[in-house]
Amino acid sequence: MLLSPNDILLFLSFALLTGVALWLLLRPLRGEALAPGASRGDSEVALYRDQLEEIGRDLERGVIGETEAESARLEVSRRLLAADEEREKTGRTEAADPRWRKGTALLLALAVPALALGVYLAEGSPGMKGQPFAERLSVPPEELPLEGLVLRIERHLKQQPDDLRGWELVAPVYLQLGRFEEAANAWTRAMLAGGVTAGR
Template sequence: MLIWIIFAVMTGAAVLSVLWPLGRRQPPIFADTAGAKSLYRSQVAEIDRDLGRRLIGSAEAEAAKAEAARRLLRAAAVETAPAGDSEPSLRRRRAASAIALSCVPLLALLVYGAYGSPSVPDQPLAARLKASPAGQDFAIALARIESHLAANPTDGKGWSVLAPVYLRQGRFEDAAKAFASAIRHDGATAERHAGQGEALILAAGGVVTSGARESLAEAVKLDPANARARFFLAIGQEQDGNIPGAVASLKALLAEAPADAPWTGAVKARLESLQGPSDPAAAAAIANLPAQDQAAAVRGMVDSLAARLGEGGGTLAEWSRLIRSQSVLGEKPAALKSLATARERLAADADALAALGTLAGELGLQEAAR
């Protein structure tokens, strides 16, 4: 209520300061004729003296007196301002002032009542942060959790709640730190280590770093069936150039997946981009070779695929597999050339072009092209 009293006083003072002059009678302003008359008499006396000394003629004396008289008339015969307000004019101005002083605040209150929310109680942030999270909007709930953790940094369960939120928001570094805090203060779990590994990978632009590998390995150690950690470890094998190992890991992951697992689509797409729909036998054969022979076999397979696609045609999966393999092998110029050719061949397929753009960003080929 106090705030409304303050607003009312301020509004009244502002309106009154503007309208107060309109309610006052304007005093008449007349010319000061006393000085003009004295000057006229002095001029006439001087003209008479000059006439007596015969310094001027009678005609000149009469003309000088006439000019002095005209000056006196201009100064004294008319008022320089109106004689003041008439009573009806003054009453009209005072009435207008009173109407404005009362109507302006009243109109403001009516507009606020129609379009504002006067019945809604105050909602200070501190009180909202202390309220139950149920029914709060997402931003308030997030601020509530962050405020709580700022005051209680050792609350591991709170960090475990906040970490996935940061991950979904794209705040990958914050997510990795939050997962680390949850592990440090509330113990290690497979999901926390897997989440930390994923956050580190996304923060590094899709590269499976050594820190991410350690987190993922810990997750698999705690839960050998953890699909999240196994998937990203397979991507790490792929980035190391161990395509057969990545294929084998992804196949094993699919073989053990529950029938209704929502992540199987992503695993199948990754597997198809690695081996292509027509190369499963070749991949299996390479996987059975000795370690020292696998690199040469992989390079031969990549060169063979590049030669075949260079002759024409090619599906999105085949081009993706070629570009990824060349990038992993360190052949950036060849990967860029294959990317450009794939875009030309698949120009009519908007989805394929979008997938190629995503792949280029993941492999850092766009930056290399600049």
């Protein structure tokens, strides 16, 4: 089967969309994705070290006494040790991560396009002839679905906005489709074109 330029363009668009979807799926699996967690651990450690220095400065200036300084040092040191331990644990997790990340990334890179192609070939219609919208509306009225009939009447009413019969036909259909505002507008246009009657 020979592909037309439009078919080639369509398949290239699908390939591009698949590539973008894969990039978005694989992005969190890259090693850099865990960098924020590591930097957070570093910043916590730096913060507690700064607090220890601040306690020393406060003690020298006489803002706090020796007992308060010692108590504050113990509390900040405890938090510093916990933050340092957490940072090391995060580092070990990151070191172990690449193997499963690479495996998951490879699985996604192969599975997503294969699944998309399988679903398209099973459920889609790759060999179906293109049918422009104008051609679909040009069939006899009895072959059109209700929405197609409404579209045809709407196109007619755009060209002939004073066609009373068109407004009277489309207004009840709008009601049937639940398009109440458009139904009210259609009845108003019918009354403007043909006068106010009990039915309208």
